[in-house]
Each structure stands twice: as C-alpha cells, then as structure tokens.
Amino acid sequence: MADVLVVKEVEVRAGAQLLLSATSFQIAPGDKVGLVGRNGAGKTTLTRILSGESLPAAGSVNRTGQIGYLPQDPRTGDLDQLAKDRILSARGLDHILRRLSSYSMAMATTEGDEQDKAMASYARAESELAAAGGYPAEAEAARIAANLGLPDRVLGQPLRTLSGGQRRRVELARILFSGADTLLLDEPTNHLDADSIVWLRSFLQGYHGGLLVISHDVGLLEATVNKVFHLDANRGELDQYAMDWKRYLLQRETDEKRRKRERANAERKAEALLAQADKMRAKATKAVAAQNMAKRAERLLSGLDEQRASDRVARIRLPKPAPCGKTPLTASELSKTYGSLEVFTAVDLAIDRGSKVVVLGLNGAGKTTLLRILGGIETPDTGEVVPGHGLRLGYYAQEHETLDVSRSVLENMMTASPELNETEMRKVLGSFLFTGDDVEKPARVLSGGEKTRLALAMLVVSAANVLLLDEPTNNLDPASRAEVLNALRDYDGAVVLVTHDEGAVHALEPDRVLVLPEGVEDLWNPDYAELVSLA
Structure with a gap:
C-alpha cells in the first residue's frame, strides 16, 4: 500500500473561532500541494494537525509512512549538538557514527x-x-547542506553558534535528508539565498513522495505544485484545485466571479419571493402560501456561499520618531567570536538621525548578531555601543524572540509602550487584524505571519527613532508585504536593515551599506543591489 496522508472531515479551530469547517482530502505519492490563503487563515494550524503536533477540533488524520515536517519556527533540539549531527540524526546516522x-x-x-x-x-x-545507507548517505547529507548554503565549516559547529537563519537551514536539510514519504514544509525558502531557492525548486520537482508546501514564493509554487488548496478565511472552507499554479490562478478568478453572480441572482430571486410573500400575507387565505414563499427565499440564500468579503490587510504605519540628537547610535571596534569561530572584527558604525543603512553579507556573516549587539541583546567581545541623546530603539527580530510567547497578544503590546491604555492598544491591534478575542490569544499559538504582525504592531507604539529590522517581510502574504514596504518608505526615523528582499531595500532607499564580515562601510549605489538576494 502506498504511503498516504488521509484527512477525513477535519475541522480546525483557534479557541472558539472556526478557521476551517469539516474538510477531507488525501496526499499520495506524487501529489505536490500548494497550501495558500491570507496570513492568519489557519494554514500553519492545519499543517501542525497534519504533522501530528496538534489535534483537530473534529475529524481524523491517518498517516502511513514517515512524515517530514518543517515548521515556521523550527525546534533545533540540543543546541550543543553539531549541525552535521543534527542533519544525520534524521536517519539515526549520528548515533551509529x-x-x-x-x-x-x-x-x-x-x-x-x-x-x-x-x-x-x-x-x-x-x-x-x-x-542506513552507509557512507554515501553521509555524503548525501553534506551535499544537501552545501546546496542550502551550509558548508563544511558550518556543519562542524555547535547549533548554538549558528545564526537563526543557519539553524533553520539545518532543519530544512535534516527534513530533506530524512527520506520521508510525505513532506510538510511551512515557508521553506525563508533565509535561503537565490541559488539555494533554485536548488530547492529542483529538489522538490524530483521528489517522488507526497508534498504539501506553504510559501509566498510564487516561483517555487509555479515550479513544483500540481494541486492547490486555498484556505478561504472568509468562508472557512478549503477549495481544492487539481491543477498547477498558473491554471489555478485563472480558475480561482473564474470561481470568484461565478460566486458573485450566483449570490446576486439568488438575492434578486429571494427579494422577489419576499416581496410577493408580503403582498400575499394581507389575505388570510394566502398566509400559508406566503410563509412557504418566505422559506423558499431563505433556502435559496442559505444554499450559496456568502459573497466573499475583501481580504483584510494590516494597515502598517511606522511611528513618528521621538526627538533625538544628531547621532542617536554609535558603535566602535565591535567584534564577536563563538568558540574558535570569528564572526566579525573591528566593525564601526554611526547611525545619524533619519539615516538608512543596509547590512549585507553571506549567510553566517554575522548580520543578525550585529543587530542583536546594537539592540543590547548580545554583548560584543570587544568594542562598545554608545547610545546618543534621546535614543529610542525598536528591534524587529527575525525569529520573533522579542515576543513573550507565554503572554497574550495584548500583554505583549502593553510591554512595548506602558504609556498607552488598553483601549488605545486594542485600536492599534485592530489595524493589524487582531480583533475581539484575538488579542487574548497567547503568542505561542500564532502563525509566523501573525507573529510578524504583532512584532510590527509593537514597533508602531514604541515611538522609536532608530529601527533595527531583521528580515521584516518574512512570513507575510503579498498584500501585507506591500504595506511593510510602504511603511518603510514613509518612515522618518533611522533604519538599520537586514534582508534578502530586494523590494525592501528599494523601499528603504538606503544612504549607506555595511558589508560583513569585513565591516566595510560605503555609500549605497545600485551595484550593491545584486548582492541583496545573495546575502
């Protein structure tokens, strides 16, 4: 019997909120499914249920064969473990060796x-x-790792010495090496450079098992999927399309137009029936007939989908910066080493009021580490960070470690700006699509996109005049990403940006660039743009 993931009448809820009404499907070998829908629709929650990490509100999931699951926020286990051993552990090779x-x-x-x-x-x-595959399997693991931007030097390091992006790539390498019968990949291109994304597309094209992938990378979806599941947040339904990405887009547009026509026609017929029923009610002899007409009108409407509401988009407006001196943040002679690994040395940086700086460097060059040092989260081995007059820092962390996952959405917001009251906080959260009971959710249950929106909302109330932004567009759907880019364009404060997103750099219109690990600072020019996706 082929290894299949079978879903029967599964219902997905977040607390009392229904995210997905009862739905059934299966993923068999050769099925390559793109799971799409707006941020917060429930894609990540559904994928957790498919993997077995969470339980459905109703229904069942039957798994035959091995499941390889890459969550948005991977757990890397023992941080003292070598990266190489973490990958090999997918087949138990680490213990044998x-x-x-x-x-x-x-x-x-x-x-x-x-x-x-x-x-x-x-x-x-x-x-x-x-x-277990012998020494060729060990070579295969190294080959997968190298294609994901993890050379031997990195594989020989403990996980705790790696950046968040490197650890996530170790987990992706582990899942791809596992030989699992079904892969569940939640945003697998996060933290990958352009060459690694091209390689991943090719790997998934040649993969013979079942695949379900959540991704905002349209190129990946176009290249790999032969089915598309659209989780419609407005209707709480999973629309299933047995076709590739481009045909899905055309069919989706056709279906939306059809739903709109059907709704309009049903409303016209129901309105006519109700009008006729009102006339007939005046005569006692026709009261029963009038009541039957009214019931027919109700049935006519209830049998159709509700007209699809416009997808909500977070309205992101970064804060008006608090007043500050000419140079609110200065760093001199910064260096950082993990064990015998020298990350960078002698980095100098002066952030002037309103200046825009992009930090470039290959994966593992220390970009995230530098931002953490500037933000006071890590301590440099040498050098110092000097706050200027009136400095107010806002730090957006790519791994969302600034969020307290044990606290609710609202409680996290209150820590960002104690000056604002709860009503004001709820208003800001509403503009970021957290309404009603959503604000009481613990941060741990949020999807990657929801965590991104919460972290950005916390920046909005901070009145920061220097923003440290580490991959702020990861996990965002296209509409929300556009909002972030517009917010970057309009922001008057200073920004230090780390990103693989060329659109974010164009929106920022940087004055300067800092290249790591060399610590070279230069005026921005368009020649640097081609390095962004490689960084």
Missing part, C-alpha cells in the same frame, strides 16, 4: 578480550551503517 568512532578508539587502545569485544561491536555498527 559516534559508536563507530568510540569502538575504533577502543580497538586501538585495548588488548585481548576487550579488543575482541570492541571489534565485534564495530562490525555490528558497520552493518547498521550499511543498512
């Missing part, structure tokens, strides 16, 4: 019976290694 090394040492350092036991154990471990 560790035992082989131990037995090899024992054979070299013992004699007699002890040495014989070590040799026998080594032989058994070699057999296990062969059954």
Whole structure:
C-alpha cells in the first residue's frame, strides 16, 4: 500500500473561532500541494494537525509512512549538538557514527578480550551503517547542506553558534535528508539565498513522495505544485484545485466571479419571493402560501456561499520618531567570536538621525548578531555601543524572540509602550487584524505571519527613532508585504536593515551599506543591489 496522508472531515479551530469547517482530502505519492490563503487563515494550524503536533477540533488524520515536517519556527533540539549531527540524526546516522568512532578508539587502545569485544561491536555498527545507507548517505547529507548554503565549516559547529537563519537551514536539510514519504514544509525558502531557492525548486520537482508546501514564493509554487488548496478565511472552507499554479490562478478568478453572480441572482430571486410573500400575507387565505414563499427565499440564500468579503490587510504605519540628537547610535571596534569561530572584527558604525543603512553579507556573516549587539541583546567581545541623546530603539527580530510567547497578544503590546491604555492598544491591534478575542490569544499559538504582525504592531507604539529590522517581510502574504514596504518608505526615523528582499531595500532607499564580515562601510549605489538576494 502506498504511503498516504488521509484527512477525513477535519475541522480546525483557534479557541472558539472556526478557521476551517469539516474538510477531507488525501496526499499520495506524487501529489505536490500548494497550501495558500491570507496570513492568519489557519494554514500553519492545519499543517501542525497534519504533522501530528496538534489535534483537530473534529475529524481524523491517518498517516502511513514517515512524515517530514518543517515548521515556521523550527525546534533545533540540543543546541550543543553539531549541525552535521543534527542533519544525520534524521536517519539515526549520528548515533551509529559516534559508536563507530568510540569502538575504533577502543580497538586501538585495548588488548585481548576487550579488543575482541570492541571489534565485534564495530562490525555490528558497520552493518547498521550499511543498512542506513552507509557512507554515501553521509555524503548525501553534506551535499544537501552545501546546496542550502551550509558548508563544511558550518556543519562542524555547535547549533548554538549558528545564526537563526543557519539553524533553520539545518532543519530544512535534516527534513530533506530524512527520506520521508510525505513532506510538510511551512515557508521553506525563508533565509535561503537565490541559488539555494533554485536548488530547492529542483529538489522538490524530483521528489517522488507526497508534498504539501506553504510559501509566498510564487516561483517555487509555479515550479513544483500540481494541486492547490486555498484556505478561504472568509468562508472557512478549503477549495481544492487539481491543477498547477498558473491554471489555478485563472480558475480561482473564474470561481470568484461565478460566486458573485450566483449570490446576486439568488438575492434578486429571494427579494422577489419576499416581496410577493408580503403582498400575499394581507389575505388570510394566502398566509400559508406566503410563509412557504418566505422559506423558499431563505433556502435559496442559505444554499450559496456568502459573497466573499475583501481580504483584510494590516494597515502598517511606522511611528513618528521621538526627538533625538544628531547621532542617536554609535558603535566602535565591535567584534564577536563563538568558540574558535570569528564572526566579525573591528566593525564601526554611526547611525545619524533619519539615516538608512543596509547590512549585507553571506549567510553566517554575522548580520543578525550585529543587530542583536546594537539592540543590547548580545554583548560584543570587544568594542562598545554608545547610545546618543534621546535614543529610542525598536528591534524587529527575525525569529520573533522579542515576543513573550507565554503572554497574550495584548500583554505583549502593553510591554512595548506602558504609556498607552488598553483601549488605545486594542485600536492599534485592530489595524493589524487582531480583533475581539484575538488579542487574548497567547503568542505561542500564532502563525509566523501573525507573529510578524504583532512584532510590527509593537514597533508602531514604541515611538522609536532608530529601527533595527531583521528580515521584516518574512512570513507575510503579498498584500501585507506591500504595506511593510510602504511603511518603510514613509518612515522618518533611522533604519538599520537586514534582508534578502530586494523590494525592501528599494523601499528603504538606503544612504549607506555595511558589508560583513569585513565591516566595510560605503555609500549605497545600485551595484550593491545584486548582492541583496545573495546575502
């Protein structure tokens, strides 16, 4: 029997809110499904249920075969583990190789019976290694890692020394190496450079198992999917299309026009029936007939989809910056080392009032580390960060670590600006699409897109005059991303930006660029633009 993921009458809820009414589908080998819908529609929640990490409100999920699940915020396990071992652990190879090394040492350092036991154990471990794919499997893992921008140097480091983007790529490499029968990938292109995204498209095109992918990367969807599931947040339904991405877009537009026509026709017929029923009610002999007409009108309307409301979009307006001195933030002679790994040295940076700076560098060059040092979250090994007169920092972290996941949406907001009252906070949250009971949700249950909106909302109430932004457009749907880019254009304060998003750089219109790990600072010119997607 083929390894299939079978979903029967599954219902998805967030608290009392219905995200998805009962739906059924299956993902079989060769099915490559793109799961789409606006931020907050429930895509991530549904994927957690498919993986087995969460339970549905109703219905069942039957899994045969191995599931490989990449969540938006991956858990990397033991941070002291080497990156290479984390990837190899997907097939249990890390333990086998560790035992082989131990037995090899024992054979070299013992004699007699002890040495014989070590040799026998080594032989058994070699057999296990062969059954798991042997040394070619280890080479395969290294090849996948390299294509995702993880060279041998990085693979030999403990996870705790890696940036958030590097750790996420380790998890993606682990899932792809696992040989799982069904892959569930939530935003797999986050933190990948342009070459790695091209390679991932090719890998998924050639993958023979089942695949469900959530992605805002249209190029990935165009290249890989042969089915599209659209989670319609307004109707709470999953529309299933057995076709590729381009045909889906055309069919989706046709379906929306049809729904609108059907609704308009039904409303006209219902209105006519109700009008006729009102006339007939005046005569006692026709009261029953009038009542039947009214019921027909109700049935006519209830059998159709509600006219699709316009998708809501967060209205993002970054804060009017608080007054500050000419140079609110200065850094000099910054260096950072993790163990024997030197990340960067002797970095100098002066952030003038209203200036715009883009930080470029290959993955692992220390871009996130620099922002964390500027934000006071990490301490440099040498050098210092000096706040200027009136400095108010706003820090957007790519891994959302500024959020307290044990607190609610509203409680997180209150920590960002104690001066505002709850009513004012709720008004701001409403503009970021958190309404009613949404503000009472704990941050831990939010999707990546929702966490991004909450973190941006916290910036809005901060009145910051220097923003440190680390990949602020990750996890956003196209409409919300456009709002972030417009907000960057209109912001009067200073910005230090780390991003792979060329659109974000164009919106910022930077004055200067800082290239890591060299620490070279230069005036911005268009020649640097081609480095953005490679960074």
